[in-house]
Structures are given as structure tokens and as C-alpha cells.
Amino acid sequence: MIEVCGDAEAALRDLRDGATVLVGGFGEAGLPFGLLDGLLRCDAAGLTVVSNNAGNGHSGLAAVLATGRVRKIICSYPRQVDSWVFDRLYREGKIELELVPQGNLAERIRAAGAGIGGFYTPTGVGTPLAAGKEVRNIAGRDYILELPIHGDVALIRADTADEAGNLTYRKTARNFGPIMATAAKVTVAEVNRVVPAGAIDPENVVTPGIFVNRVVLAVGTAKAGSARSGSRETTR
Amino acid sequence: MIEVCGDAEAALRDLRDGATVLVGGFGEAGLPFGLLDGLLRCDAAGLTVVSNNAGNGHSGLAAVLATGRVRKIICSYPRQVDSWVFDRLYREGKIELELVPQGNLAERIRAAGAGIGGFYTPTGVGTPLAAGKEVRNIAGRDYILELPIHGDVALIRADTADEAGNLTYRKTARNFGPIMATAAKVTVAEVNRVVPAGAIDPENVVTPGIFVNRVVLAVGTAKAGSARSGSRETTR
Amino acid sequence: MAKLVARDIPGGSYVNLGIGQPTLVADYLPSDKHVVLHTENGMLGMGPQAQGDDIDPDLTNAGKLPVTELPGAAYFHHADSFAMMRGGHLDVCVMGAFQVSTAGDLANWHTGDPDAIPAVGGAMDLAVGAKTVYVMMTLFDKDGTPKLVPKCTYPLTGLACVSRVYTDLAVFRLEDDQVYVTETFGTTVDELASRLRVPVLAGPSPA
Amino acid sequence: MAKLVARDIPGGSYVNLGIGQPTLVADYLPSDKHVVLHTENGMLGMGPQAQGDDIDPDLTNAGKLPVTELPGAAYFHHADSFAMMRGGHLDVCVMGAFQVSTAGDLANWHTGDPDAIPAVGGAMDLAVGAKTVYVMMTLFDKDGTPKLVPKCTYPLTGLACVSRVYTDLAVFRLEDDQVYVTETFGTTVDELASRLRVPVLAGPSPA
Numbered sequence: 001m002i003e004v005c006g007d008a009e010a011a012l013r014d015l016r017d018g019a020t021v022l023v024g025g026f027g028e029a030g031l032p033f034g035l036l037d038g039l040l041r042c043d044a045a046g047l048t049v050v051s052n053n054a055g056n057g058h059s060g061l062a063a064v065l066a067t068g069r070v071r072k073i074i075c076s077y078p079r080q081v082d083s084w085v086f087d088r089l090y091r092e093g094k095i096e097l098e099l100v101p102q103g104n105l106a107e108r109i110r111a112a113g114a115g116i117g118g119f120y121t122p123t124g125v126g127t128p129l130a131a132g133k134e135v136r137n138i139a140g141r142d143y144i145l146e147l148p149i150h151g152d153v154a155l156i157r158a159d160t161a162d163e164a165g166n167l168t169y170r171k172t173a174r175n176f177g178p179i180m181a182t183a184a185k186v187t188v189a190e191v192n193r194v195v196p197a198g199a200i201d202p203e204n205v206v207t208p209g210i211f212v213n214r215v216v217l218a219v220g221t222a223k224a225g226s227a228r229s230g231s232r233e234t235t236r
Numbered sequence: 237m238i239e240v241c242g243d244a245e246a247a248l249r250d251l252r253d254g255a256t257v258l259v260g261g262f263g264e265a266g267l268p269f270g271l272l273d274g275l276l277r278c279d280a281a282g283l284t285v286v287s288n289n290a291g292n293g294h295s296g297l298a299a300v301l302a303t304g305r306v307r308k309i310i311c312s313y314p315r316q317v318d319s320w321v322f323d324r325l326y327r328e329g330k331i332e333l334e335l336v337p338q339g340n341l342a343e344r345i346r347a348a349g350a351g352i353g354g355f356y357t358p359t360g361v362g363t364p365l366a367a368g369k370e371v372r373n374i375a376g377r378d379y380i381l382e383l384p385i386h387g388d389v390a391l392i393r394a395d396t397a398d399e400a401g402n403l404t405y406r407k408t409a410r411n412f413g414p415i416m417a418t419a420a421k422v423t424v425a426e427v428n429r430v431v432p433a434g435a436i437d438p439e440n441v442v443t444p445g446i447f448v449n450r451v452v453l454a455v456g457t458a459k460a461g462s463a464r465s466g467s468r469e470t471t472r
Numbered sequence: 473m474a475k476l477v478a479r480d481i482p483g484g485s486y487v488n489l490g491i492g493q494p495t496l497v498a499d500y501l502p503s504d505k506h507v508v509l510h511t512e513n514g515m516l517g518m519g520p521q522a523q524g525d526d527i528d529p530d531l532t533n534a535g536k537l538p539v540t541e542l543p544g545a546a547y548f549h550h551a552d553s554f555a556m557m558r559g560g561h562l563d564v565c566v567m568g569a570f571q572v573s574t575a576g577d578l579a580n581w582h583t584g585d586p587d588a589i590p591a592v593g594g595a596m597d598l599a600v601g602a603k604t605v606y607v608m609m610t611l612f613d614k615d616g617t618p619k620l621v622p623k624c625t626y627p628l629t630g631l632a633c634v635s636r637v638y639t640d641l642a643v644f645r646l647e648d649d650q651v652y653v654t655e656t657f658g659t660t661v662d663e664l665a666s667r668l669r670v671p672v673l674a675g676p677s678p679a
Numbered sequence: 680m681a682k683l684v685a686r687d688i689p690g691g692s693y694v695n696l697g698i699g700q701p702t703l704v705a706d707y708l709p710s711d712k713h714v715v716l717h718t719e720n721g722m723l724g725m726g727p728q729a730q731g732d733d734i735d736p737d738l739t740n741a742g743k744l745p746v747t748e749l750p751g752a753a754y755f756h757h758a759d760s761f762a763m764m765r766g767g768h769l770d771v772c773v774m775g776a777f778q779v780s781t782a783g784d785l786a787n788w789h790t791g792d793p794d795a796i797p798a799v800g801g802a803m804d805l806a807v808g809a810k811t812v813y814v815m816m817t818l819f820d821k822d823g824t825p826k827l828v829p830k831c832t833y834p835l836t837g838l839a840c841v842s843r844v845y846t847d848l849a850v851f852r853l854e855d856d857q858v859y860v861t862e863t864f865g866t867t868v869d870e871l872a873s874r875l876r877v878p879v880l881a882g883p884s885p886a
């Protein structure tokens with residue numbers, strides 16, 4: 001059972017100061033623009049944001065960073081051609097950056113959702129990003145220990161939700177959505193449509209409803225093609 | 237690109253003495269009966285089999301065990317009401333058993349496919365199955381270290397393969413198939429049909445073709461409903 | 473007993489019912505309670521046991537019995553299924569037991585008999601993974617020995633994981649190493665106290 | 680350079696082409712070579728860059744450029760995509776580089792400039808994960824400093840991972856701490872030897 005929220009503010013109502021917010025998306029594909037707009041209208045400050053990138057242009061995640069309410073960002077690729085907002089905050093020392101190789105970032109999020117206490121990864125061994133991390137040789141190869149990244153809230157973009165909360169995604173907009181949905185206390189999905197339970201073939205469900213708490217319909221924006229106007233289809 | 241083999245023997249041609257064989261299935265759902273029949277006609281001995289169960293009745297995995305060519309089995313639930321073959325071999329000391337909690341078994345197989353050197357799991361802490369394993373407290377909770385299980389060959393049961401090797405499964409017969417496919421040097425899938433590349437919606441692929449080397453069509457058997465007569469559909 | 477467990481499962485919960493007696497709980501869960509059943513062999517939204525033409529060998533529960541799927545079901549592979557359990561996403565798991573200790577330790581996979589062939593399945597994963605673990609068992613075994621014990625003597629499945637024990641004679645809540653009797657059936661708290669080797673308190677009924 | 684890399688990629692390979700110059704390799708891979716392209720943001724079977732009406736913001740490559748899907752494509756999430764890389768399932772990865780050492784160490788994510796904003800993306804995962812790593816780069820930087828070096832001075836991406844280096848002046852194969860020149864373009868092995876600070880050997884061309 002999921003709650004279909006009327007707007008992003010309702011979906012984000014329990015966001016607290018100091019919360020860790022997992023934000024889906026890779027560049028703009030899979031970025032939950034509507035939820036990020038809602039976040040602009042929340043008061044919560046001192047946030048930690050976990051997302052692959054650190055925003056670009058002046059909308060979406062960049063607009064959230066611009067409010068100054070994000071204390072720290074954990075990501076793999078903050079620097080983009082138009083990551084002006086992050087670049088400025090970083091150079092001014094106004095935002096903390098934890099840089100994580102993309103696959104370690106994904107696996108740390110998955111580990112949180114899967115109840116894994118930590119894992120040994122070969123990625124980053126011998127590089128500056130392994131500084132301070134435990135190194136262990138297993139079966140002749142060196143690995144570093146990485147720990148899970150848990151979220152208080154996950155904000156993701158999906159395609160279709162059914163009323164049981166099952167989700168499907170569109171193409172490479174899937175990216176971090178399915179793993180972030182498993183790793184947060186509350187998962188909110190911005191979707192193009194809500195259909196009755198049973199309307200998604202059980203074989204094709206990507207995120208089972210157990211990982212989803214709330215959905216909001218996407219509002220059309222000029223920026224993202226995936227943010228087409230949503231519709232709530234007739235339910236049984 | 238996959239190789240569509242004419243029969244199970246062709247698909248198993250490089251099975252060597254001492255190999256580790258991952259066998260999909262949970263009970264009879266997802267058990268690759270045709271490939272196991274083919275295994276009966278191979279010479280390879282001293283095998284290690286990794287499978288959730290240790291066979292039941294006198295066909296499938298039980299028949300393979302009965303040949304005496306399996307040295308060791310790694311599984312979570314060997315004892316079933318009709319696991320006569322395994323029970324006898326075990327009591328006679330003719331087969332070694334490594335008992336692994338089902339979720340640790342699944343995660344160890346996934347870890348092998350994902351290049352993870354080891355992981356900390358809470359499952360089994362304080363139990364006899366943690367004997368000899370490293371215990372570590374992380375963020376206030378005890379975990380044990382588990383290592384990956386790699387296979388030389390994976391024998392799995394799927395529903396549809398396309399010519400790019402992408403697989404779909406049927407219902408709970410999916411079980412260990414997708415993770416075993418990632419964890420072996422050679423993965424062979426027994427399928428109900430082979431369709432042209434593009435005939436499976438890319439959103440609905442469960443196992444991407446990169447993990448599949450060979451497919452064989454299932455031959456109808458009286459035992460398993462999933463083992464309906466296979467058909468090779470016209471290819472483009 | 474199954475009826476009482478079903479009564480106490482909160483509406484909207486995600487629940488795993490263990491092999492054997494716990495599967496009977498499903499019969500007492502009305503559909504308007506919106507409880508979603510998980511089976512560890514890769515499914516959420518499991519329906520009742522399959523009969524006749526509905527039997528599909530590719531659709532079984534953890535006990536390998538044919539079952540059905542309900543609208544809103546989802547299939548997933550074993551690593552995802554156990555990630556779901558281990559990650560603490562299931563609200564309730566109901567299992568049988570050989571012994572439960574006052575600390576909530578669970579022993580339900582092995583009697584310690586050296587001749588027995590061991591088999592653990594998903595029991596250890598469920599014990600550590602579900603947010604709450606309910607046990608269903610007889611309170612005494614055939615020779616009258618209590619199964620609610622100060623300390624388990626059988627090999628453990630999990631530590632401090634059981635929060636409620638449903639038996640033929642009473643329902644117990646385990647909390648902070650205390651045993652509260654919340655309901656009795658044809659017996660009294662005093663009588664139970666005299667037959668068990670653990671201290672029991674008359675306590676509030678489960679929420 | 681892209682043409683040479685394409686020539687040397689074995690038929691039927693699963694290949695990841697890094698951001699920038701390596702993406703050009705795709706233009707020289709004939710479809711009958713059956714090379715399947717992986718993009719780490721969750722796709723196998725990636726097609727050419729999308730044009731006009733085919734542009735879909737939900738379908739991009741690792742460089743965030745719109746691309747297309749080919750028949751037989753598959754989508755998956757980020758943990759699965761990087762499991763595929765880290766698990767050694769990709770045959771070839773082609774990346775750019777700031778420096779490559781004779782031992783095959785790769786430096787391509789950071790120049791060490793303390794004012795630069797660091798960004799690593801999937802480079803470290805590709806370096807350790809792919810079965811073979813090819814580098815495409817100019818052999819000398821703008822001020823004439825060699826980029827094929829005895830030891831990287833820039834921050835490392837991965838250790839001993841590069842097996843071939845394609846440059847504007849020559850193709851190198853790295854093996855057992857030796858550098859073999861397999862092809863030259865408008866120069867000679869002797870001339871290269873005099874301009875580089877690493878010993879080079881005239882070697883067999885790549886298989």
C-alpha cells in the first residue's frame with residue numbers, strides 16, 4: 001500500500017534538519033525534478049545529499065544547493081560543464097564533498113538496503129580515494145573496505161507505479177532509483193502514472209512495492225523529457 | 237552473441253574433473269533438468285555442486301549425485317522428504333557438505349559475479365554456522381565475514397532467450413538463475429524458446445546477454461512443468 | 473493459534489510465513505487488512521495455495537508447495553529476496569521453533585542430534601532480518617519439557633530476535649529479558665510459572 | 680587512432696568506451712563484428728548518438744549525451760551495471776589518460792592541481808574491472824612532456840591495469856613492465872626512444 005501524495009511538499013513532510021537525502025539520477029536522466037522543486041519549499045537544513053552528480057544549470061539539484069541548506073554532498077562526479085552552483089559553494093568552502101568512485105557509491109547504497117555491514121572492493125586500491133581505508137588481501141588481490149550509505153529519505157524518478165507501490169523505470173533513467181529505494185527509511189517516487197495493482201506484469205517489476213512509501217505524479221517541465229505530465233489512471 | 241547448442245552434452249563439453257558447478261533451482265522450480273540429464277552422460281568427476289538443495293527423488297540433481305561424481309555440495313537445505321540419494325551418501329561419508337544459510341549463499345554467489353572480495357553479514361552470528369569465521373562489530377552490530385563462491389560452470393533454467401543472450405524467467409523459477417549466471421566462467425541456460433535479438437523488451441531483460449554463453453532448448457519431461465517442450469522460433 | 477497471530481499482525485504489513493504451521497496464518501488474514509506475503513524464493517504478493525489447474529511447478533512457496541499470485545505481485549531473484557529480508561524491510565516473520573530463550577534467542581533449525589542431517593534454509597536470514605519475529609510452537613514438547621527456556625540448549629538460529637511467542641497454552645511477549653504473559657488458554661499465569669523454568673510476569677496484551 | 684583501436688577489438692567483445700575521444704571508436708566498429716557496447720549508467724546494446732526526433736532525455740550515455748538502443752539491448756540499475764564491470768565481465772574498456780606508466784598504472788581523473796574540483800565518476804571501476812584496458816591519448820602534452828612515464832606523478836586511477844596505449848605517434852603494448860612499440864606513425868622506434876624517458880622495445884604488433 002502506497003500513499004499517493006497531492007504534491008511534493010506533502011511527500012516531503014517529515015524531512016528533518018540534518019537528514020541524509022538520496023537523490024536519484026545521472027545527469028538529468030532520472031533526476032526527480034518535481035521532488036527537488038518541493039525540497040526548495042521545505043525548511044530542513046544541514047542536509048547531506050547523496051547523488052551521482054552535484055547538480056547542473058540552475059534548476060533541480062543545483063537549485064537545492066543554492067539555498068545553502070545542503071551541508072555535504074556524497075557523489076562521484078560533481079564537476080560538470082555547467083555545475084556553477086556547486087563549483088562556487090565548493091570553492092567558497094560552503095559545502096563538504098565526499099568523492100566516491102561511482103561503483104563503490106552504488107554498491108554502498110545497495111549494501112545499506114541489503115543489510116550488509118561492509119564489503120571489500122578492488123576499486124580505488126592504490127589511489128588517493130583509498131586514503132584512510134582498510135586494505136585487505138583476499139585470495140591474492142588487494143581490496144578496500146567500504147561501508148554502507150543509509151538514507152533518511154530517497155527521492156527517485158520512475159515511470160509507472162501501481163497501487164501496491166511496484167515501480168518500472170524508463171531506459172537509462174533507471175540508474176540509481178532501484179538501489180536508493182531500498183536504502184532509505186522513506187522512499188518517495190515521482191512517476192508518470194499510477195495504475196491499479198496488477199496492471200504491471202509481476203515479471204517486469206523493477207522495484208517491488210515494499211521499498212516504496214509515497215508517490216507523486218510528475219509535473220511537466222520543459223527541461224526533462226522524462227518529466228512529462230503525469231496522469232492518475234482510473235483505479236479499480 | 238550466444239551459442240545455441242544442439243544438446244546438453246555439447247553445452248557441457250568443457251566440464252573438467254574437479255570443477256565447481258552452480259546449479260539453479262529451488263526444489264524443482266528452476267532446476268535445469270535437461271542439463272542435469274546431460275551431466276549424467278559426462279565423465280567429469282570430483283565435482284563441487286553449489287545449489288540450494290541436494291536433490292530429491294531419483295531424477296535431476298539426485299541422479300547426478302547418485303553417480304558418485306560429486307565430491308562436495310554447498311547448499312542451504314539438503315534434507316527434504318525425498319532426498320534419499322543425498323541422505324545415503326552423506327551418512328556413508330561419501331559426500332562433503334558445506335551448509336550455508338540461504339541468504340549468505342545467494343549473497344556469496346552474487347559477490348563472485350560482482351567482483352566483491354568479501355562482505356560482512358549479520359546472518360548466522362552467534363550460531364554454529366559462524367564457527368571459524370571472522371566476527372566484526374560495525375556501527376554497534378556484529379557481522380561475520382563471508383567470501384564469494386565462484387563457479388566454473390553455471391547450469392540454469394530460464395524461460396526465453398534472445399539471440400543476444402538476454403534471458404527472462406518464469407515466476408519463482410527465477411530464484412538463483414540470475415546470480416549464478418554472473419558467477420561462473422561459462423553459463424549455460426536451458427530455455428523454452430530462443431527469439432531474435434530485439435524480441436525481448438530491453439526494460440524486461442532479467443539477465444543481460446553478457447552473462448550467458450550457451451543455451452539449449454528444454455526437452456519436455458513429465459516431472460517439471462517448466463520443462464515444456466522448447467521451440468526455436470524463426471530468427472531474422 | 474494461527475488466528476491469534478493473524479489478529480496481531482498490523483494492517484499493511486509485509487510478512488513472511490515460515491514453513492509448516494505458520495502458513496496457516498494466511499487463512500486468517502482478511503484481504504482488507506492489506507497484508508502482503510513474501511516468500512523467500514522470490515516473490516511478494518503471494519496468494520493462497522494453488523489447486524487443480526492453477527498448479528504451476530514454476531510458482532511455489534518456500535515449502536515448495538504450489539501457490540498463486542495476487543494482483544500487485546512481483547518476482548525477484550534470490551539475492552534480491554534475501555537483501556529484502558536482511559535489510560530489515562519485512563515487518564513480521566512467523567516461524568516455528570524447537571526452543572526460545574527469555575532473551576529472545578531462537579533455536580529452530582537443528583536439534584543437536586549428531587545423526588541428523590543439518591538443513592538451515594532461510595531461517596537464520598529471517599531471524600536477523602525481519603523487524604519483528606513471532607514464534608508459533610507448543611509450549612511443551614512431547615515429554616513435557618518446556619520449550620520456552622532460560623537459555624537455548626539446541627544450536628541457535630539467531631540471537632535476541634524473537635519478540636512474541638504464540639503457544640497452545642499462552643501468548644508471551646519478550647522484552648528486555650523479561651517474559652510477559654499476555655493471554656492464557658485454559659491455564660493461569662501462576663500455573664504457567666510453576667511449570668516453566670523461567671520467571672513470567674502477567675503483562676499487557678500485545679498492542 | 681579510433682580506427683586502430685576499433686581494428687584491435689576482438690569480434691563479439693563487450694566493450695565500454697569512455698567519455699570523449701574513445702566514443703569515436705564506435706564509428707569504426709562494423710555491425711558484423713558483433714561488438715556490444717556497455718554504458719555504465721545502465722545499458723548494454725547502446726547504439727549511435729541520437730539525432731533529432733530520436734533524442735530521449737531518458738536515454739543517455741556516460742557522457743550524458745543522448746544515444747539510441749540497438750535490438751538486443753538491456754537496461755539495468757547502477758549496482759548491477761558496476762557489478763558487471765567490477766566482476767570482470769567486460770572484455771575491453773577504452774579510456775583517455777593524463778599519464779600511463781610502464782607498469783600499466785593509469786592516471787586519468789585528476790591532474791593534482793590543488794585548485795581543481797575533483798571528479799572521478801566510473802573511471803576507477805573501469806580500470807580495475809575490465810579484462811583489458813586500452814588508453815587513447817596524445818603521446819606528449821602541449822609543452823612536450825611525455826605522458827608515457829616511468830611512474831605516474833598525477834593521482835592514480837588504477838594500478839597495473841593498462842595493456843595498450845594508442846597515441847598519435849605510436850601504438851604501445853605494456854607487458855611485464857616492458858614497453859613494446861608495435862606501430863609508429865611518421866616516426867621511428869629510435870626517435871621515440873630518444874624522446875621518451877622510458878626504455879622501449881620494437882615489438883610484435885598486437886594480436
